[in-house]
Amino acid sequence: MSTFHLVEANADQEKAIGWVHRFSQLISIEIHGEDQAGSLESTRLASTDASTRLNGIVLALPGPAPAGGPVGRFGLPHAPEDLDDVWGVTTFQLPLKDNLHLIDNAFVQVRADRRRLGVGTAMVSHLRRAAELHGRNTVVMWSDHRPGAEVSDWVDAPQGTGRVPRDPATRFALSQGFQLAQVERQSRLFLPVDLELLAALSAEARAAAEPGYRLVSWSGPTPTEYLDAVAAANHAISADAPNGEIDWEPEQWDAARVQEADERLARSGTAFHTLALSDSGEPAGLTTIFVERGEPNHGYQFNTVVLGRHRGHRLGLWLKTTNLAAVVAAHPELPHLDTWNADENGYMLAINVAMGFRVWSIGGGWQRVLA
Ligand SMILES: CC(C)(COP(=O)(O)OP(=O)(O)OC[C@H]1O[C@@H](n2cnc3c(N)ncnc32)[C@H](O)[C@@H]1OP(=O)(O)O)[C@@H](O)C(=O)NCCC(=O)NCCS
Numbered sequence: 001m002s003t004f005h006l007v008e009a010n011a012d013q014e015k016a017i018g019w020v021h022r023f024s025q026l027i028s029i030e031i032h033g034e035d036q037a038g039s040l041e042s043t044r045l046a047s048t049d050a051s052t053r054l055n056g057i058v059l060a061l062p063g064p065a066p067a068g069g070p071v072g073r074f075g076l077p078h079a080p081e082d083l084d085d086v087w088g089v090t091t092f093q094l095p096l097k098d099n100l101h102l103i104d105n106a107f108v109q110v111r112a113d114r115r116r117l118g119v120g121t122a123m124v125s126h127l128r129r130a131a132e133l134h135g136r137n138t139v140v141m142w143s144d145h146r147p148g149a150e151v152s153d154w155v156d157a158p159q160g161t162g163r164v165p166r167d168p169a170t171r172f173a174l175s176q177g178f179q180l181a182q183v184e185r186q187s188r189l190f191l192p193v194d195l196e197l198l199a200a201l202s203a204e205a206r207a208a209a210e211p212g213y214r215l216v217s218w219s220g221p222t223p224t225e226y227l228d229a230v231a232a233a234n235h236a237i238s239a240d241a242p243n244g245e246i247d248w249e250p251e252q253w254d255a256a257r258v259q260e261a262d263e264r265l266a267r268s269g270t271a272f273h274t275l276a277l278s279d280s281g282e283p284a285g286l287t288t289i290f291v292e293r294g295e296p297n298h299g300y301q302f303n304t305v306v307l308g309r310h311r312g313h314r315l316g317l318w319l320k321t322t323n324l325a326a327v328v329a330a331h332p333e334l335p336h337l338d339t340w341n342a343d344e345n346g347y348m349l350a351i352n353v354a355m356g357f358r359v360w361s362i363g364g365g366w367q368r369v370l371a
Pocket of ligand 1: 122142172
């Protein structure tokens with residue numbers, strides 16, 4: 001039977017979150033040959049609303065839609081508590097403080113034995129409906145690909161040299177009227193890192209940056225005295241990082257938003273930050289590594305930024321090598337670190353390559369502007 005219907009769930013529905021997590025595991029194993037889902041807790045947090053965004057979870061269930069009944073905030077019936085068979089999962093976000101035109105970060109995932117039945121198409125139709133209901137006019141959706149895919153046909157990024165294979169995910173996105181707006185590269189650094197190389201890179205960068213700059217590092221919540229500096233750096237990350245043709249606007253950050261982000265991260269792991277300050281105390285750069293609680297732990301190199309007028313002093317390399325040294329000292333058991341960068345971000349990629357990061361997978365950022 002190929003009848004199915006869509007429902008929406010909340011992050012506090014235990015079984016629904018279990019399915020979101022299960023689908024991330026299944027799809028990452030299918031594409032990458034390994035489970036990249038991280039912990040159940042991180043999946044729950046990624047789907048939990050915040051003052052900065054609403055999170056949507058849409059599930060495809062077998063059988064016809066229930067008649068009547070309450071409808072959720074994205075226009076679909078509520079998911080039942082008991083979920084024993086799920087055909088597809090889509091997650092997405094509606095930013096609330098900035099980027100009010102977007103349905104952002106959509107991931108459409110359909111179970112392998114339920115594909116080519118129109119589930120993915122129904123999910124995208126629903127994203128369009130959710131956009132209409134919430135006054136959004138642009139949908140940004142992501143796909144994952146193997147870098148060495150055995151295909152001869154590729155779709156080129158609109159900027160830089162990135163490309164994605166014309167595989168099922170790409171064919172699906174194109175069939176739904178999306179355009180490739182950016183290609184991201186996932187890079188991995190296997191640990192333990194070569195400590196001598198790390199120290200040599202750090203010393204070289206430090207020699208170029210001193211005496212005009214100093215670094216401060218901490219793990220966990222941001223000390224009060226640095227909240228404004230971190231807010232300024234986070235704004236700069238969103239304003240300055242290359243976006244390809246994705247229509248992201250700069251994010252609005254203040255001290256309260258930094259504290260809220262810190263609190264969320266603390267619920268599923270530990271964030272390690274290193275901040276660069278100029279000799280006059282101005283924020284000059286920031287980098288963050290997040291180590292998820294779990295077995296085995298997953299580590300992620302999050303964003304790194306050097307603010308415009310402080311560039312050209314090797315601060316990027318100094319920040320990253322210093323922060324990494326703090327992480328490996330605190331977490332000697334960590335097997336590897338993953339990071340994602342715009343494929344057109346040559347400067348950041350060069351730093352990563354020098355530190356030993358290697359390409360692991362590629363991501364397609366797809367955008368559809370609604371009429
Ligand atoms: C990509 C994915 C979501 C498609 O889901 P689906 O339910 O099979 O999609 P649909 O049945 O609605 O297919 C819609 C159209 O997409 C294209 N398409 C989908 N899968 C395809 C494939 N394997 N080969 C060629 N075209 C394909 C076709 O044009 C298809 O229309 P058709 O069946 O009438 O020819 C699903 O394969 C999946 O979950 N893949 C892994 C996760 C993923 O890559 N998600 C990112 C999507 S951008």
